[in-house]
Amino acid sequence: MKLICLFLLVCCMCQAYAKENNSNLEPSFELVTLGDTGGIQDGNLSSFLLRSLSENNYIALDAGSIINGINVGLQKENQTFSELQLAHDPKWQTNGIIFRHHIKAYLISHGHLDHVAGMLISSPQDSAKPIYALPSVNQTLLDTYFNWQAWANFTDRGKKPRLNQYQLVDLTAKQTVAVKDTSLQVTAFSLSHPLESTAFIIEKDNDIFVYFGDTGPDAVEKQGKLKAVWQHLAMLMKDKTLRGLVIEVSFNNQRPDNLLFGHLTPNWLMQELNTFNDLLVDKSALQNSKIIISHIKYDLAKGPNPRDVIQQQLAQANNLNLDFVLAKQGQKLLL
């Protein structure tokens, strides 16, 4: 009896230690929100910067707003870039140094304007960068924007003359590649949306971060694409740690399914996260991850703030005790 008690006590202590140890992990990534809405607020559209804290190089996850997001981050009250060791370049202001020297690549989820407008508009003063995307997404960029009609062709493909500032890199779904000039690796997964969208799984050693472009729920889209991401992540999480994920909630729960147009609500997100949780071997694993909510639609109509409504509905639906954070332009999170 005594032996059994001792055994149980040791087990409890080990579990408590493991949990404590996990929640005390040193942060591995820095995430900066450059744009938090999914429209219609120009100057604050879907875009995030991510870097490993072991380096000063970011990747941009979508590019709806770039310069405006950097400027908000540089405001005194935000101090978002205070720990970044800035490159020395007397020619440029600080926002230009961050933009040109410290953003090394774009990862574009899909070709909708609210995810690329910042990259297009700021391209005349950008430095050479690769654009990583699924082939259909790169093709949309060429056909729709970099075509010498909507915009000059800053890429290395498509309509001549090609300005060769952006190197278009086609990703193959489910194949991992290194992101140039960073220590990060990326694996793309296709997502369901009116045009093909993408989830990017980013890895650095034993740490994982995931960025989801716009996506509808599997139960509505009927393509099982989110399930494929959850399965891959659950497999990776057998020996790696998911530090955080950015995922969209465009509308509140009152939005009918036939008007979702490839987007999520709080209830649909929770259903997807429950599917994910069911696949995990360690059921506490998700509790160590921050779930960052992006793409909330800004609304000009009178009435309650969509952010407040969505935050409240997420809290109500949160049966897994998850750590939800609403993305806010200029915000820096250590994950």
Ligand SMILES: [Zn+2]
């Ligand atoms: Zn969007």
Ligand SMILES: [Zn+2]
């Ligand atoms: Zn979209």
